[in-house]
Amino acid sequence: MVGLVTVGVDDDLVMNRCKVQRAKATLRQELSAEKFDNIMALFFDGRKDTTMFMKAGADLIQRQSFRKEEHISLIKEPGAKYIGHLSLTNSKAPNISNGIFPFINQSLCAVGCDGTKTNTGPKGGVIRLLEVRLKKPLQWLICQLHFVELPLRALFVFIDGKTLGPHQFSGEIGSKLGDCVNLPIVKFERVTTKLPNLTNDxxxxxxxxxxxxxxEICEAISTGIFSKSLSERRCGNLCHSRWLTLANSVLRLYVGTRTPSKNLKTLVHFILKSYAPSWFSIKIFNKCCDGSKNLFEFIKSTRFLDEKYKVVVEASIQRNGFFGHPENILLNMISDSRLHVREMAYKRITDSRRRTETARVIGVRKFTIPSIQFNATDYYDIIDWKRIEVTEPPLFKTFSDEQLLLLVKDGRKAGTFESD
Incomplete structure (x- = not known):
C-alpha cells in the first residue's frame, strides 16, 4: 500500500515497519530493565530461528550473514508477565540456565517449560542446574500438552518406522500424509470419541x-458427518516438532482411504480415544493443580490398546509423566474437591516435614519419576507411596502447617498457574 504525506501533517501519525520494530525493541528493553524481586514461578519457552547479522569479510567489508539462534521468552507467574528474552547461539542446558539465572532469586519456587531432555535432564537439565545454583528444590511444572504428544510420537514411530528428517516420514503411512488433503472423502468406519464440550467462547x-x-475432524469421524468445507481445508504442515498436525494428517488420510490398514486404524483409534480427548481436556483444565489428574485420565484412556502397543505408550508415559512425581501429586491432592483426599495430602506433607527436620539432608533432592502404577483407580494411587521418599511440594515451603490446614478445610485451589 502506498500513500502520500502532505505538508503540515504530523509525522508522528505516520506508521511504517521500522517505527513498529523500534517501538517493540523499546518496550522489550523497558520490560527487561524492570526489577522483578518476587518471582514465584518462571516459565520459559524457546524455538530456533534463522537470525541475520553483519559479518566482516577478509576485505573488512560488512556483509549480511545468517546463523541459527535459540530464542527464549521468559514469563513470570502468576500474572503471565513478560520479563525478558534470551538469544543464544548455543542451546545447551548450561547456557540456557546461565541466561535465566540473572532474572531469578531465592523467591523462585517453580519452573515451567517443555519436557525436552535439555530442560528436564535429572543431572544436567536446565531446571536441575537452576536448583543446584539456588541450593533449593523447585516445583517442576512441565508442559502437559507436550507430554500428550510424546506417546503419540512413540506409537507412530513403532508402527510406521523412524523419520527421515524434520519433515519426512519413512513408513507406509507417513509417506502418504503429504498428499492426504487431496484425497476425496470415502465411506469410512465411524470411531466414537468423547471430546470435552468447548462451550466457553x-x-x-x-x-x-x-x-x-x-x-472438527474428530467429531466428523465420530458422527460420520463430514462437511465439504472441512474436506477442503488444509490439515497443517508436517513437522516433527508439531505432532498435532501429524494427528490431523493421519485422520485425513483415514477418511480418504477405502480399505485402511490395521496400523492406520490403530493410530486413528489412539488419536480419537486418547490423544484428542486429553489434548482438549488439558486446554480446559490447564492449571498445574490439574496435572496429575490429567495424567491419570490419559493413562485410563490408553487401556483399550493391544498389549504390544500398550507397552510402547506406557514406556513413553513413564519417561515423561512428570506430574506423576509425589510433589506434583500432592499439589493436586491439596486442591481436590474431596475432603478425605485433602486430609491425606496434609498428613503426607507434614510427615515429610517432620522427617526432613530430623534427617541430615545433603544437597538438593534429585527429581525422578517413580514407577507409575498403570492400573490405579485414582490419580493419587498412580505411585506406590510406601516405596518412595516423599518430599513436600516446593510451592508449599513458605506455608506453615496452620496455613496448609486452612487450605484443607476451605478446599481452595493451590497452585493455579497454567501449565499447558
Missing part, C-alpha cells in the same frame, strides 16, 4: 487453526 478463541481442525 474464550476456550474456542484460544484454539489455534490446527487445534480447531483436530476438534
Amino acid at each position: 474464550m476456550q474456542i478463541k484460544d484454539l489455534s487453526t490446527d487445534q480447531k481442525y483436530l476438534y
